[in-house]
Amino acid sequence: MDVSPLISIRRVTKRFPGVVALSDVSLDIPAGELHAIVGENGAGKSTLMKLLAGVIGSFEGELLLRGRPVRFADTRAAEAAGIGIIHQELNLVDELSAAANVFLGREKRTRLGLLDNRVMERSAAELLDQLECRVVPSERVKTLRVGDQQLVEIAKALSRETEILIMDEPTSALTESEVARLFRVIERLRARGVTILYISHKMDEVFRLADRITVLRDGRLVTTVPRADTDPRRITHLMVGREIESVQVAEHRVPGQPVLEVERLSLPWPGHARAWRLRDISFSLRRGEILGVAGLMGAGRTELLECLFGSSAEAYSGSIRLEGRQVRFRHPAEARRAGIALVTEDRKRLGLFDQMTVCQNITLCTLRQAAAGWLVSPARERRMAAETVGQLNVKTTGVDVPITSLSGGNQQKSIIGRWLRTRPKVLLLDDPTRGIDVGAKAEIYRLMDRLCRDGLAMIVTSSELPELLTVCDRILVICEGRLTGEFNRAEATEQRIMEAATLRSAG
Amino acid sequence: SRQPTETSSLPAAKRFILLTNGNSPFWDTARAGLEAAAQELQLERDGFQAVLDVNDGTPQGQIDKLKQFASQRDIVAVGVSVIDAANVAVADEMKNLQDKGVHVVTIDSDVDREKFRDARFAFIGTDNLAGGQELGTAARHLRPEGGQYVTFVGRTGAQNAIERVSGFEQGAGDKFEALDNMADDLDRTRARDNVRNAISNHRGLNVLVGIWSYNAPAIVDVVRQLNRRSDFTIVVFDAEPVAIKDMEAGFIDAMVVQNPFEMGYQGVRLMKALAQDDKATIEEMLPNNGEGDGGDIYDTGLKVVVPDEDSPLNADMFGAKTEFLRLGDFKNWLAKYGLQGS
């Protein structure tokens, strides 16, 4: 192509303490293109976008915009240069209204220089209308559904009317019809000549929208190909770096007796329009079985696990029986003692103690075992940690290094190890492979399989359907708090699960 | 063992310290007296130095400072304004200082003479009890028909406050009734609140008594704002500069004024005499020393100050040792020492 590129990324490298998120990436993007960027979790996609959007200011290498070198000190500078971004994580101020969030940083003023809420609410309503979202712009973001929050985030980026728009996994919380509406908006933007950088894990989206596709792996650029010249299988192959091993780890497992039986479990949601986070959920879990829970973001998968673990903020109704005995945990401590373990979804916020060492993170729940009388024996504690590190094959230079020096996958293994030390009967894993590299993922799958064969019962949620299809014996689908599908291994396909997950309830 | 001859071994001068109970303009005036004495008695020539050390108004502060003094080697004599006469700990620290060879006197505020007389060599100042009595006497003569009063003070628990308040009660006599004793915790804004609340809370209130120096301007400010000068007799302790202006403007009926300048001055004089074992000066200052009660007290005297005109008060009403002054004369006296207040 002889058109001079709108954006040129030249030999960019970005290091974080202990991680090289991007190494020596070069990429050209011509104006008006919809460029998809794909890669496994942690491949560096978001990091690359953050450099472009001025969120990360310091890196090695060069950025050219319209042929001129640029280096943005902050998002304001990037925006001035015409780059807008929809972040992967929600970045909204809960206490402000949807309209205020949409226009945050670019508020409209009256002639007196005061805030013009009316105009902003009208414009926000228009933007949200484009997305066919029925949110009232004056409503506080706090009270919105996660999906609506994501739409507000999208409207916020659209309101910037930038020439370049970065979309980092914009559809992760959207229903199918919402996704369709978003695509219509994207078509309109393209018609206007907006250059779009689009990140997604969903191959159908990528292949429906993109002009060209760039594949990142472990921070390196693998290739950039026009969409027409490739197919999803090849892209996936490039992302993972080898042929997708059909790790059919679940084969030949024989589930035993039921350990956990849940009947008509409901969790109220006071003060919210939906009123119930979970409604009438019943299922059972057997020894040596892996049960998957699928659903969109905000569907209530986490809440379900929280109920089982006794950590939900509200009291649930319905009954839970563990090994035939009625249980009702009011604190995770009780659940732990009864033999239930939960590996939380948000590792950084809810699982990790980043001021502590690997050893301290592993032994936290079972430190009492290392204590002789009152005092903890450091030697015994270290032996315990070393044992777990060995069993789970955690890659670390020692047990006394800070947990933050480990890669995400190994941090996750440490946390699973922490819980395995409590010898649980039921292990709850909430999206255990989020942000973990491919190798580690496979290892975790294998670990799950091994534990399962040893008779442990597991419930797993995941944001990636293929993952559930790989590891689970059975998959439950939740949509807006209701059980909308249950498939055993033979029946389950991505198609059927997605259908069940986006069924909107009648009310 | 502590003789002036051994001073030369150390580079700095040996110190006399006047340790206050708290902070107030009163001590600024005492500092002036102390500095005047340092000049006139030529302390520097004899290798001495006199300094004022301001306490934070708490017993702990005074105890800590006395302990700190005990650990320093250049201190020859200490004059303490005792924060609480009954406080054993303070008295103990004073005794401890004496054991270390430091001369200790009390200034302005004495220890409980029955219990701890030997914690200090002598007391220089004026009995706050006597001062309170004179102020009460003034109130009695200003308002022969009697009245109801409220006393205003920083901390009700402070030694001088207790003595002044009970002195006032004694001096004023039976016809006067105490309605309240209000503490402002040294907050001058609260001092004004207290006056306002006293006036609105007590219908029969007609005498306002300022116990600590800043209470006088606080009383006057409120009475002036409410425009109710004629309803109240206002008698106060001490003469803050603003209070002098207020008396000029006719807002204060009588002030009982101690002589902090003299306390500072005589304190240094006595400490120097003790340090140099100057028996003559000691004898001159305390002629009856060792001869029973009161022999170890150097009275710096009280002044009763009244407005230049129209005061029903006269010198005969007050004690023999008390100096009775019209405001004009008092101001002349202040000017003589270059003071703004007392």
Added chain:
Amino acid sequence: MSPMRPKAFPLGWLARSEAGLGLAVVAVVLLTLLFDQQRTYYYSPELSALDVLRHTSMLGIFALGAAIVIISGGIDLSAGSVIAFSGTICATLMVFLAPEAMQKAEPLGAGVTILAVGGTLVVGFLIGSLHAWLITVIGLPPFIATLATLVGLRSLARAVIENVTLHTFGARTTQIQIFDQQFRSLTTSVWLRAALFLTLAVAAWVLLSRTVVGRHLYALGGNEEATRLSGIRTDRLKWLAYALSAMLSSIAGIFYIGEQSVADPQTLARGYELNAIAAAVVGGCSLRGGIGTIPGTVLGCLFLRVVIDGIAKIIKTGADVYEGLIVGIVVVMAVALNQLRETSGRRKRFFEGPLGAVTVINLALLLGVLTTLVASPTSGQVAVLVGLACLALVKLFEAARARRAGS
């Protein structure tokens, strides 16, 4: 659409919190009327109103600053010391500009006063900037940065005053007397300070609720990261918040030295920072940031003031002893109510487990002590027993309910 759903419109919720506070103010005034044997509020309403206004406006001026900082997600512990320091600087500037007049208690003239006041405001701005620098550039937590100035500035003020008086008047004093009648009458006038407070409150209210900067301050308090990612310069916002807070304290400092006719840094405005924070918090500001309003803060100040005034009117003698106790209880109640309202709908157990048992004893004892103080030791003992019985019943009832719900 169930009735339990809170109103969506945020002002609706805020209005409720503020309406509650307004009602509480009225209730306290009525209670005071009822229990004050002198019926002061009835017989001299203007005087009482002026009195409440005098204090509310002074506390209000620097509580506005506390509220702005708290809404923006920070905390300013330094108000009391900034007041003392600013007052000292104002007096010091007067001494520099007119040493003679200050010593001889002569009028200073408008020029000197205006310069001194202006200089003090500049110093307030500098203090606020120092806070902002320590927080945004050095990276100190706001608590530490303002704790350091809380401790440091009062001490610096004392050192300055001793130094200045020594060099200017030749005698070291610990305070500077202020005689200027003009300055004093301006600063003691209730109308002036009330008008100023009203102006500042309206300005702050417009700033926070009607301007872009205000919106950004709320956003900063609510989610700092999201605010930064929206291209907003959070460092400048913090600078603004801390500078405003310090300057408002400086204004209060100027008024205080006029009112007290002396600048005495050792005693001036001790502990007032806590009053300011208490007023903001009672007025609905959340220490987590992003929540709170100026009208709420103003009502918070008014509420604290009528409570204190009410105590003084009702107890009459020795009321100052109880003031702190009642302020403490009021603060706990106000914040607890806000807290419980937020989590309403959920049935809470207040006396669960061993901590609940200890709390039952604790509250019963507290009740007993309070009754003893108000009435007599005998009734105190009765109160302990009655309290113990009642609270224990509540505890049992809660446990029973929980068991029922659980089965």
Added chain:
Amino acid sequence: MSPMRPKAFPLGWLARSEAGLGLAVVAVVLLTLLFDQQRTYYYSPELSALDVLRHTSMLGIFALGAAIVIISGGIDLSAGSVIAFSGTICATLMVFLAPEAMQKAEPLGAGVTILAVGGTLVVGFLIGSLHAWLITVIGLPPFIATLATLVGLRSLARAVIENVTLHTFGARTTQIQIFDQQFRSLTTSVWLRAALFLTLAVAAWVLLSRTVVGRHLYALGGNEEATRLSGIRTDRLKWLAYALSAMLSSIAGIFYIGEQSVADPQTLARGYELNAIAAAVVGGCSLRGGIGTIPGTVLGCLFLRVVIDGIAKIIKTGADVYEGLIVGIVVVMAVALNQLRETSGRRKRFFEGPLGAVTVINLALLLGVLTTLVASPTSGQVAVLVGLACLALVKLFEAARARRAGS
């Protein structure tokens, strides 16, 4: 593996922070020796050491509590008031148990003393439990809960003392004198309090660093939600932390009334909460929680104390005027150094943009004022100019470096 990479082993970092503090203590002692014209430390080392020990152990006892609460992610603002309240309660219990002896200044006997001390510790426990209840059950932020008791308990103590003296002695007084020689000699003995402090510090150190509960406290401070989700009862941990903090303050309260031979809630331990927090923070505890050690806190107390003692020795008279200023500067320095060490390697711009320019002026003025205080007004003016020039140069240099790096 570049040399700029921070050391990975966390204990290494802690050790460094504590070693730094230890060195700082030695440095301050040496400086004091150098600048103290009386060479007090040289001529009477034992006396000076005892003096430092006396204060360090007292501050240390309640600073341990502050450290435990801060490490567990909370804050306890109430120490000063808890000390005052506990002291009052101790004296009150003595009055209840032996009214005659207390009035007539007779010995109380060991039984009375032990009962009074025991009762006081129970009250400390109750106060801590109240804090824990307000925080964990009612949901108040720790800042508000302990602010309320900071304001409330001192006032309650005053009310109690007036009531008790009125009912027991027939005369209302604002303080209770303590004469008992045995009690006084125990509480004033430096050895006893030092031994107690050492014991408590070692116990706290073992608790935090060698027991399961201690590990959980660190976890709670580091990540509260994750701790709860690890099946740890965070509410009980908070109860423990606040109860320990209040009980340690109670112990200090008992010692203080013995030392002062009076229980005077109006003046006792005013503002000491700030000293305790400052000592913990200087000793390396982070207000964000989860970071800090007991040895660090002990060194923090010692450091603050030798600094204050050093000032007193060097300046001799009127040193207390400067005390707050120097403590403020020391706190800022200590925390800033910790902060900058954490972000070391990164080149920072200290004087960027307009805030930088204002800070240049600010710091130059501060330097000028300090120089004026120490030396003379003329040298102060010189210092302002020199400071202004130097800092402006730094600013320009930083800007140039940034431009070079950016291009």
